[in-house]
Amino acid sequence: MSVARVMTCGEVEALLDAFVDAELPAAMLLAVARHAGACTACDAVVRELTTLREVVERSVAAEAEALDLSRVWPAVSQGIERHDVRVEWRRRLRTVPAWGVALAVAASAVLWVRSPGPEPQRVAARPRPNQTVIERIDSSGHFELRRERKNGTTLIMVSADGDPAGQ
């Protein structure tokens, strides 16, 4: 479409919305404005559209101001921070040398292989053949307890001529 000639009302009508929103190229904006300046009908439509646009803008602005965004921004902020942390880790990982990654993988594999399986069920210690438990002991003289570890043999050694008062 050539903008050098005067545009017709039909051509301008198709461009009016874009004209009001200033979305047309400068030359076309100028052509539409020139036509509207000379055409009362198109000028009226332009004014209506402009008024409507301003009303809508004010209405949207008022609704936007009425919105409670106090809970939105902290969440958005946290999301941004998490994203930043991920980006930072990716950046650090990219700087880790390949041999470091290989070493870490090898260490993890060793730990996995060497990690114990399920805890084996503990078996109660088998009593030794001569295991003896002294629950009480009194003596009129000196006595000494001796125990042999292998079989648990216990010896209570008393002194026949010990001091009857002591132990």
Added chain:
Amino acid sequence: MVLGLAVATVVLLAAAHAFALEVQITTVRAAEHGPSDAQLIDLRPRLRRLVGYRSFQIVGEERRRCVWQTSEAFTIPGGRLLHVMPRAMRDQAVVMRVKLMDGSRALVDTDVRLQNRGVMLFGVDQDSHAAQGALIIMLRAED
């Protein structure tokens, strides 16, 4: 009638015998020098470690069935008495009271829990008569 009483007595005696603990007391003389009894060869290293002497000879042995909750007195060579009273079986161990008397004096009075068929030892050291060695009393209990 008489026959019935005799049978009942025999049955009661058999029951008492069955519900008793077999106690074996072996008395051993331990000395610094001298031979050891062949019967004690297997035990000698253990006795040697526990008592410290080199020669071990049996000087008395007695085996008796002891009724539960009843005290039995075993005479030990040298005039002492070993009183054994089996009290109960607990976790495969014999719970008993053992008292070693030297006249009216209790050298040892103890409550022990000995593994069934196990052996425990009492030793009487003769400190002032080292040449005489020591007397070892081996107590074995079997349910």
